[in-house]
Amino acid sequence: MNTQENPRRRFLVNAGKTTVAAAAAGMVVSNALASDATPAKQIVRGKTKKVEILYQKTATWENYYKRAF
Numbered sequence: 650m651n652t653q654e655n656p657r658r659r660f661l662v663n664a665g666k667t668t669v670a671a672a673a674a675g676m677v678v679s680n681a682l683a684s685d686a687t688p689a690k691q692i693v694r695g696k697t698k699k700v701e702i703l704y705q706k707t708a709t710w711e712n713y714y715k716r717a718f
Contacts, residue, residue: 704710
């Protein structure tokens with residue numbers, strides 16, 4: 650059996666350790682940023698009087714619906 654360490658194996662082990670360390674650091678940073686976020690109940694809502702129109706009945710839409718169904 651060969652007792653010398655394979656450089657490719659050493660590289661893969663080090664790359665794996667680096668990946669785990671980077672993922673852990675990313676999770677810590679993500680959690681820190683998430684804790685500073687404003688809770689949903691404190692979000693300021695606008696007071697606009699505009700009505701959002703999602704659909705207008707047109708000949709093109711009627712043609713599309715006839716072909717789709």
